[in-house]
Amino acid sequence: MKILVCISKTPDTTAKIAFIEGNTKFDESGVQWIINPYDEWYALVRAIELKEKDPSTIIHLVTVGGVEAEPIIRKALALGGDEAIRIDSNSNDSFTVANEIAQVAKEGAYDLIFTGKETIDYNSACIGSMLSALLDLPFVSLADHFDVTGNTATIKREIESGEETCEATLPMIVSCQKGMAEQRIPNMRGIMAARTKPLKVLTPAASTATTSIQIFDLPPTKSGVKLIDPENMDELVRLLKEEAKVI
Amino acid sequence: MVLVYIDQADQQIKKASLEALSYGAAIAKQLGCATEALIAGTVKENLAELGNYGAQKVHQLKNEALNSLDVKAHSTIIAAAAKSLNATVVVFAHNINGKAIAPAVAVRLGAGIVTGACSLPNTQNGFEVTKTVFSGKAFATIKIETPIKVIAINQNSFGIQNHNQAASVEEINIPIPAASIKITKVEKIEGEIPLTEANLVVSGGRGLKGPENWGILLDLAKALGAATACSRPVSDSDWRPHHEHVGQTGIQIAPNLYIAIGISGAIQHLAGVNRSKTIVVINKDPEAPFFKAADYGVVGDAFEIVPKLTAAILKMKSTA
Ligand SMILES: Cc1cc2nc3c(=O)[nH]c(=O)nc-3n(C[C@H](O)[C@H](O)[C@H](O)COP(=O)(O)OP(=O)(O)OC[C@H]3O[C@@H](n4cnc5c(N)ncnc54)[C@H](O)[C@@H]3O)c2cc1C
Numbered sequence: 001m002k003i004l005v006c007i008s009k010t011p012d013t014t015a016k017i018a019f020i021e022g023n024t025k026f027d028e029s030g031v032q033w034i035i036n037p038y039d040e041w042y043a044l045v046r047a048i049e050l051k052e053k054d055p056s057t058i059i060h061l062v063t064v065g066g067v068e069a070e071p072i073i074r075k076a077l078a079l080g081g082d083e084a085i086r087i088d089s090n091s092n093d094s095f096t097v098a099n100e101i102a103q104v105a106k107e108g109a110y111d112l113i114f115t116g117k118e119t120i121d122y123n124s125a126c127i128g129s130m131l132s133a134l135l136d137l138p139f140v141s142l143a144d145h146f147d148v149t150g151n152t153a154t155i156k157r158e159i160e161s162g163e164e165t166c167e168a169t170l171p172m173i174v175s176c177q178k179g180m181a182e183q184r185i186p187n188m189r190g191i192m193a194a195r196t197k198p199l200k201v202l203t204p205a206a207s208t209a210t211t212s213i214q215i216f217d218l219p220p221t222k223s224g225v226k227l228i229d230p231e232n233m234d235e236l237v238r239l240l241k242e243e244a245k246v247i
Numbered sequence: 248m249v250l251v252y253i254d255q256a257d258q259q260i261k262k263a264s265l266e267a268l269s270y271g272a273a274i275a276k277q278l279g280c281a282t283e284a285l286i287a288g289t290v291k292e293n294l295a296e297l298g299n300y301g302a303q304k305v306h307q308l309k310n311e312a313l314n315s316l317d318v319k320a321h322s323t324i325i326a327a328a329a330k331s332l333n334a335t336v337v338v339f340a341h342n343i344n345g346k347a348i349a350p351a352v353a354v355r356l357g358a359g360i361v362t363g364a365c366s367l368p369n370t371q372n373g374f375e376v377t378k379t380v381f382s383g384k385a386f387a388t389i390k391i392e393t394p395i396k397v398i399a400i401n402q403n404s405f406g407i408q409n410h411n412q413a414a415s416v417e418e419i420n421i422p423i424p425a426a427s428i429k430i431t432k433v434e435k436i437e438g439e440i441p442l443t444e445a446n447l448v449v450s451g452g453r454g455l456k457g458p459e460n461w462g463i464l465l466d467l468a469k470a471l472g473a474a475t476a477c478s479r480p481v482s483d484s485d486w487r488p489h490h491e492h493v494g495q496t497g498i499q500i501a502p503n504l505y506i507a508i509g510i511s512g513a514i515q516h517l518a519g520v521n522r523s524k525t526i527v528v529i530n531k532d533p534e535a536p537f538f539k540a541a542d543y544g545v546v547g548d549a550f551e552i553v554p555k556l557t558a559a560i561l562k563m564k565s566t567a
Binding site: 011013014017019037038093094095098118120121122123124125126127129130132133134136137138139140141142144154158159160161162163164165166167168172178179209210211212213214215216217218219222225226227228230231233234236237238239240241244246247 | 254257261316317318319322342344347348350351352353355357359360361363378379380383384386387388389390392393429430432434441446471489490492495496497499503514515521526527528538539542543545546547548551552555559560563
């Protein structure tokens with residue numbers, strides 16, 4: 001089986017969110033970069049677990065990003081995965097990113113494509129779904145369990161009213177969330193091995209962006225907390241009802 | 248024409264879709280065009296009532312095979328319907344189904360998409376939509392550059408608006424592609440208010456010390472008619488189910504009222520809840536960071552305060 005895992009570079013969860021150049025660009029100064037947690041903890045680790053069960057499995061990682069994404073992709077290779085592909089584009093248009101990945105996916109004839117459920121920076125949750133249309137493949141989103149026997153995948157996913165188990169025939173695309181796998185820490189052997197694993201850099205195919213970011217804004221800050229006497233919960237209830245009007 | 252996809256679970260129309268429809272109708276008013284709705288599958292509701300939320304016409308793809316989510320099939324037929332109806336804007340709820348389907352529909356239509364939208368588009372100069380980014384820590388305004396636009400609107404961000412009208416209902420015939428997945432088992436969570444739809448949410452953190460202490464929180468939630476949530480370590484320790492985990496790596500919610508009990512207010516937790524309209528924090532540590540993000544705070548022991556708050560709510564409800 002051949003698996004492609006989509007990896008995105010995102011700011012660390014504690015990064016200060018600020019903007020520069022008239023609020024048109026994210027301020028990257030001092031920001032620590034991480035692998036998008038959903039891509040790392042769930043998509044990548046589940047792919048590695050599948051390879052541990054069946055060592056003939058081949059895992060490729062793909063990221064769309066500039067050279068500054070390489071430490072992230074090396075870290076992903078240190079966790080596991082056989083080789084990585086970086087498509088040299090800094091686009092933040094979801095369609096462009098999906099279209100670039102689709103070209104790699106077509107070339108590589110993968111049986112399975114894993115993504116995280118969304119990235120923690122743009123929160124668009126678009127790539128898996130877009131890939132399914134670009135490649136015309138089945139797509140199961142928000143998966144928290146995944147197994148495969150022969151050509152048939154069994155997936156558990158979140159639905160509006162609970163959980164659903166479904167089956168699909170490979171090739172397919174799955175977006176992964178909590179439950180799929182447990183976070184792992186790369187070990188020394190993995191880190192050493194990652195240094196020599198192949199990392200291919202591709203020039204992007206020509207995609208036409210469908211969207212462009214105009215400006216960023218920060219939410220207004222709260223005016224300050226009103227402290228309520230712990231002995232006077234009637235007062236809190238009154239404020240929620242009469243002032244905030246939420247109950 | 249603005250086409251709004253009406254999504255269902257268990258043959259019932261989702262509240263998020265009624266909000267999406269209200270939102271779509273407001274866009275149509277802005278653009279001076281009609282609002283139509285599209286529903287796949289069979290539902291229990293009377294579809295003419297979708298007029299109350301702004302639809303002039305409802306198109307139904309009446310086929311039971313479409314009652315559960317199959318992204319390949321749904322996106323194919325929704326795109327085909329949008330094309331044959333000449334929709335220029337297609338609106339989805341940014342809920343579980345909408346997140347899964349909308350981007351595929353956008354690709355099939357060659358349309359640009361904004362997911363997680365949180366306000367009406369600005370159509371003065373092109374078509375710009377504002378969405379939440381960085382897990383609610385910021386907003387980005389995005390220009391859609393294509394003739395057809397797809398928007399998925401965040402839940403609880405626009406509200407449901409009433410239009411006093413009835414919609415005409417028509418069946419639409421579009422060939423349904425073969426199923427790409429087979430559902431083998433469904434496990435429903437019964438009787439709970441889905442977290443993303445809830446107006447009121449009561450949430451607990453590690454300060455409650457253990458799962459055996461959740462009774463006071465559940466009593467408060469029951470008194471309010473609220474859904475329950477928790478911080479990540481609480482779900483990681485299996486004190487509460489995973490689907491209650493809110494935050495940057497859990498669910499992002501925007502209820503009218505969020506009551507945080509024994510939660511410190513770490514930045515990753517705040518990211519998931521800071522769009523709540525009103526935040527109440529109950530914490531014994533006056534220095535807990537959550538107080539900076541709160542509207543109302545109570546400093547003290549949750550084990551004493553929460554039952555008193557529940558009693559005060561019940562008292563207010565019995566006299567109201
Ligand atoms: C990459 C990453 C992603 C993360 N994603 C998330 C996420 O999505 N969601 C999330 O929640 N966390 C997330 N976290 C974890 C986050 O950093 C915090 O560790 C977590 O939110 C803390 O949970 P807590 O507030 O329940 O526990 P604690 O931080 O331990 O806080 C417990 C609080 O309870 C109070 N308390 C104790 N006893 C009482 C009492 N008797 N009465 C009243 N108050 C009391 C204490 O004063 C304290 O403030 C993430 C972390 C990382 C690194």
